[in-house]
Amino acid sequence: MPDPDTPLDFIRQIVADDLRSGKTGGRLHTRFPPEPNGYLHIGHAKAICLNFGLAQEFGGLCNLRFDDTNPTKEEMRYVESIKQDVRWLGFDWGERLYYASDYFEEMYQYALHLIKAGKAYVCSLTPEEIRQYRGTLTTPGKNSPYRERTVAENLDLFTRMRAGEFPDGAHVLRAKIDMAAANLNLRDPVLYRILHADHHRTGSRWCIYPMYDYAHPISDALEGITHSLCTLEFEDHRPLYDWLLDNLPVPYRPRQYEFARLNMTSTVLSKRKLIQLVQEGHVRGWDDPRMPTISGMRRRGYPPEAIRNFCDRIGVGKKDNIVELELLEHCVREFLNRAAPRVMAVLRPLKVVLTNYPEGQVEYLEAINNPEDPTMGTRLVPFSRVLYLEREDFMEEPPKKFYRLAPDREVRLRYAYFIKCVEVVKDREGNVVELHCTYDPETKGGYAPDGRQVKATLHWVSAAHALPAEVRLYERLLTKVNPAEEKNADFKSFINPHSLMVLNPCWVEPSLAGAAVGSRWQFERLGYFCVDPDSTDGALVFNRTVTLKDPWARIKRSQLNTKS
Ligand code: ATP
Ligand code: MG
Numbered sequence: 001m002p003d004p005d006t007p008l009d010f011i012r013q014i015v016a017d018d019l020r021s022g023k024t025g026g027r028l029h030t031r032f033p034p035e036p037n038g039y040l041h042i043g044h045a046k047a048i049c050l051n052f053g054l055a056q057e058f059g060g061l062c063n064l065r066f067d068d069t070n071p072t073k074e075e076m077r078y079v080e081s082i083k084q085d086v087r088w089l090g091f092d093w094g095e096r097l098y099y100a101s102d103y104f105e106e107m108y109q110y111a112l113h114l115i116k117a118g119k120a121y122v123c124s125l126t127p128e129e130i131r132q133y134r135g136t137l138t139t140p141g142k143n144s145p146y147r148e149r150t151v152a153e154n155l156d157l158f159t160r161m162r163a164g165e166f167p168d169g170a171h172v173l174r175a176k177i178d179m180a181a182a183n184l185n186l187r188d189p190v191l192y193r194i195l196h197a198d199h200h201r202t203g204s205r206w207c208i209y210p211m212y213d214y215a216h217p218i219s220d221a222l223e224g225i226t227h228s229l230c231t232l233e234f235e236d237h238r239p240l241y242d243w244l245l246d247n248l249p250v251p252y253r254p255r256q257y258e259f260a261r262l263n264m265t266s267t268v269l270s271k272r273k274l275i276q277l278v279q280e281g282h283v284r285g286w287d288d289p290r291m292p293t294i295s296g297m298r299r300r301g302y303p304p305e306a307i308r309n310f311c312d313r314i315g316v317g318k319k320d321n322i323v324e325l326e327l328l329e330h331c332v333r334e335f336l337n338r339a340a341p342r343v344m345a346v347l348r349p350l351k352v353v354l355t356n357y358p359e360g361q362v363e364y365l366e367a368i369n370n371p372e373d374p375t376m377g378t379r380l381v382p383f384s385r386v387l388y389l390e391r392e393d394f395m396e397e398p399p400k401k402f403y404r405l406a407p408d409r410e411v412r413l414r415y416a417y418f419i420k421c422v423e424v425v426k427d428r429e430g431n432v433v434e435l436h437c438t439y440d441p442e443t444k445g446g447y448a449p450d451g452r453q454v455k456a457t458l459h460w461v462s463a464a465h466a467l468p469a470e471v472r473l474y475e476r477l478l479t480k481v482n483p484a485e486e487k488n489a490d491f492k493s494f495i496n497p498h499s500l501m502v503l504n505p506c507w508v509e510p511s512l513a514g515a516a517v518g519s520r521w522q523f524e525r526l527g528y529f530c531v532d533p534d535s536t537d538g539a540l541v542f543n544r545t546v547t548l549k550d551p552w553a554r555i556k557r558s559q560l561n562t563k564s
Contacts (some may be wrong), residue, residue, distance in 0.1 A: 100216075232260055383417075
């Protein structure tokens with residue numbers, strides 16, 4: 001049962017009331033019904049956390065059901081990716097993996113039932129004519145000339161549709177409801193169409209396929225779903241959902257409830273759009289770390305715990321809104337701050353020679369793995385005469401507020417010593433190629449016994465010990481904060497040409513040798529990074545998950561200010 005102290009969202013309130021009143025026989029049974037026509041995105045994560053989360057909280061069950069009624073767009077590899085993503089998010093459907101295509105025979109029998117009851121007919125208008133006859137929001141529709149076909153004629157035609165006697169588009173089966181209904185979905189909606197296409201599960205067995213609006217309530221009823229949760233755009237379809245269940249001899253009577261879909265800033269959440277990014281090569285694939293897909297976020301380094309926490313925090317409401325991507329990133333940082341071990345890595349190396357450090361000497365200095373969690377312990381990091389520092393941590397002519405390394409200036413190397421820059425070595429074009437520094441052996445551990453202070457602490461690696469790595473940095477994939485607002489523009493005109501920056505060679509400390517693909521690290525001062533599957537034995541590849549700077553607190557504050 002949910003925590004009694006937190007107020008319930010409207011869905012949880014309905015479920016709690018229904019369980020208390022016994023309306024559903026004391027049962028809660030939900031489902032997550034993806035269509036296998038693409039990879040799941042963060043919007044689906046909201047629906048997954050809601051459906052599976054409800055089942056966990058209220059002691060119910062949740063099915064994973066593939067809504068595979070459109071053979072032309074669906075593929076088995078999408079089925080596999082969806083299963084992997086749901087599991088990775090931390091949810092388990094147990095034995096309850098279903099496919100709408102498993103019910104094609106039942107759906108067909110139910111269609112015969114509607115025909116025999118005079119509630120469905122075969123219509124032979126063209127798709128264009130059907131559209132014209134349907135009318136508009138302000139004008140009623142017109143009855144199809146085929147509406148009064150006899151039951152016998154309809155049965156004959158429909159069985160022959162199934163038998164494959166007609167080409168695509170020749171006929172459809174329609175529910176006989178009301179062409180003057182205010183709700184367009186009730187104006188004799190199409191239930192079945194002819195489609196001579198192989199299905200990824202049923203092969204060539206069928207050449208007629210049910211429409212989503214017909215297949216969904218039947219699938220819910222056959223599975224005994226008590227609360228069928230979907231997004232708000234299906235609110236207008238609910239009367240049809242109810243009409244079908246009221247007019248079919250189904251074994252159970254589910255109810256549909258609608259909640260607001262997730263919209264997120266700087267992001268498009270529509271498989272139709274995401275598939276364009278993939279197919280037109282704007283990204284490297286569905287799991288490109290810039291994609292808002294679950295697989296992209298996994299590759300980028302977002303932990304499943306952070307995504308679940310994000311879904312908890314945004315809650316479930318009945319009004320469409322848009323959530324800041326910064327909130328999701330905040331959840332990622334919050335989790336990784338405690339969970340990710342800290343290491344040192346240099347992304348844009350500048351060679352530094354410590355001229356007074358003995359050649360060939362190596363010291364192993366103790367470094368803290370995570371100050372947020374002492375149980376994570378310490379490790380030893382090698383220190384020697386030649387180091388790499390971050391190029392941007394040095395300026396030959398430092399402006400006023402630049403406290404890092406500069407000629408004749410002393411800084412601290414993290415866990416190591418104070419060093420002082422004594423000479424800047426340049427190439428013929430005047431580029432800085434190397435620094436000569438001295439170190440103060442009295443400052444081991446980073447503190448001077450005489451109490452003198454420095455204003456900066458820099459990260460570093462030992463050149464002879466560091467491992468080469470490629471590091472991929474990411475910016476927003478889209479340049480518009482609210483892409484949906486730009487109704488007249490193609491969202492692809494907002495693609496950020498600088499969304500990926502590859503740095504190579506970078507250098508990481510040797511403790512990262514053998515770091516597992518998918519493992520997450522904080523590179524001190526640089527952000528959180530995750531090992532990419534492109535890594536080889538010779539070179540690790542890292543994706544930057546997020547930087548350390550967290551703009552969320554500022555955004556939240558400014559929102560509070562505008563509200564008050
Ligand atoms: P898209 O609009 O991205 O193509 P879809 O709704 O067509 O998504 P489905 O595979 O049909 O994708 O969705 C499976 C479930 O996930 C549905 O119940 C749907 O309501 C839900 N869902 C899809 N997008 C979102 C979203 N942005 N926020 C919350 N739930 C979503
Ligand atoms: Mg859909």
